[in-house]
Amino acid sequence: MASSQHPSSIADREPMLRVENLQTAFFTDKEVIRACDGVSFDIKPGETVGVVGESGSGKSVTARSIMGLIKSPGRILDGSIQFKGEELTTKSEKEYRQIRGGDIAMVFQDPLTSLNPVYSVGNQIKEALRLHQGLTGTEATKEAINLLEAVGIPDAGRRVREYPHEFSGGMRQRAVIAMALACDPELLICDEPTTALDVTIQAQILELLDELQEERDLAIMFITHDMGVIAEIADRVNVMYAGEIVESAPVVELFENPRHPYTRGLLRSIPGNNPDADRLVTIEGDVPTPNEPATYCRFAPRCPEAFDSCDKVHPVPVAVNDDSEDHAAACLLYPEDVSQSEAIDVHRNAATESEDEL
Numbered sequence: 001m002a003s004s005q006h007p008s009s010i011a012d013r014e015p016m017l018r019v020e021n022l023q024t025a026f027f028t029d030k031e032v033i034r035a036c037d038g039v040s041f042d043i044k045p046g047e048t049v050g051v052v053g054e055s056g057s058g059k060s061v062t063a064r065s066i067m068g069l070i071k072s073p074g075r076i077l078d079g080s081i082q083f084k085g086e087e088l089t090t091k092s093e094k095e096y097r098q099i100r101g102g103d104i105a106m107v108f109q110d111p112l113t114s115l116n117p118v119y120s121v122g123n124q125i126k127e128a129l130r131l132h133q134g135l136t137g138t139e140a141t142k143e144a145i146n147l148l149e150a151v152g153i154p155d156a157g158r159r160v161r162e163y164p165h166e167f168s169g170g171m172r173q174r175a176v177i178a179m180a181l182a183c184d185p186e187l188l189i190c191d192e193p194t195t196a197l198d199v200t201i202q203a204q205i206l207e208l209l210d211e212l213q214e215e216r217d218l219a220i221m222f223i224t225h226d227m228g229v230i231a232e233i234a235d236r237v238n239v240m241y242a243g244e245i246v247e248s249a250p251v252v253e254l255f256e257n258p259r260h261p262y263t264r265g266l267l268r269s270i271p272g273n274n275p276d277a278d279r280l281v282t283i284e285g286d287v288p289t290p291n292e293p294a295t296y297c298r299f300a301p302r303c304p305e306a307f308d309s310c311d312k313v314h315p316v317p318v319a320v321n322d323d324s325e326d327h328a329a330a331c332l333l334y335p336e337d338v339s340q341s342e343a344i345d346v347h348r349n350a351a352t353e354s355e356d357e358l
């Protein structure tokens with residue numbers, strides 16, 4: 001996380017999760033929706049990677065693809081998801097069940113979708129402990145109480161017997177995080193876990209995740225549409241738009257030097273970032289449904305910097321300049337240290353190469 005205690009050695013570590021050219025599509029009678037269209041990124045142990053974008057950008061589909069939760073009419077068409085060197089896309093549902101809630105756990109936006117109203121919170125945590133750590137009886141009860149304490153639930157010995165409806169919204173989300181930790185995961189995927197909470201509780205949950213990460217060396221993939229939350233929590237940020245990652249950079253670099261016109265628009269639209277503006281700044285238009293192979297820039301209809309080639313060449317992620325290996329943007333304006341026609345050729349050639357590979 002973007003906190004001072006974070007180990008500086010993360011950059012030298014090998015990725016724990018490696019997603020390469022992930023293509024996940026949904027097949028309807030009318031069209032094929034390419035919800036994830038060539039998504040590639042890594043997550044290292046102890047690192048928090050934020051994934052940000054508007055609704056419909058493909059953030060949650062990326063997470064669900066990693067978790068093996070894509071159901072018909074959707075499926076993974078191509079690409080690779082490797083977790084600690086093991087390919088996940090070829091796993092059977094039975095094998096995936098071991099991974100899900102084991103090595104990789106997920107926390108959703110609405111804690112009520114993860115909690116069963118007819119079982120006590122403690123019993124639900126104990127069930128996860130039984131399945132993934134083989135604990136039962138008093139041992140499991142003791143560990144459930146420990147976990148509730150670890151996520152900051154006061155009077156955990158009593159609350160372990162209570163039901164989800166007896167918990168407040170913030171406490172429920174803490175309980176869901178405790179359930180996820182019961183599986184002792186190495187990677188925690190959080191899909192908008194604080195969106196339904198008020199800002200004070202949101203800050204507490206972000207702090208909790210920060211502490212848990214430091215104690216357990218957790219890798220975290222944190223999905224949100226909120227740039228303010230990203231600034232708080234992420235080490236690295238992937239900005240998604242219409243099924244693609246359009247910019248990727250360490251968090252401070254992204255906020256100080258956003259390069260993709262979409263990222264710039266997102267940052268401009270944070271309330272307070274434009275004190276002189278009479279009205280809130282927005283990005284006009286909507287995220288398009290990615291329902292055809294990208295042969296052009298999908299952001300072009302909304303881009304204030306669009307030019308002729310943007311309708312004809314599909315931009316791929318490239319280093320923004322020679323000095324920034326760690327900062328990539330999928331935009332024809334980059335690499336910025338070559339002429340515009342050379343930059344366009346870089347993207348055109350990359351698109352041709354990937355077509356040849358198919």
Ligand code: SF4
Nearest residue numbers: 297300303310331332
């Ligand atoms: S490729 Fe063109 S339309 Fe797309 S973001 Fe860059 S400038 Fe804008």
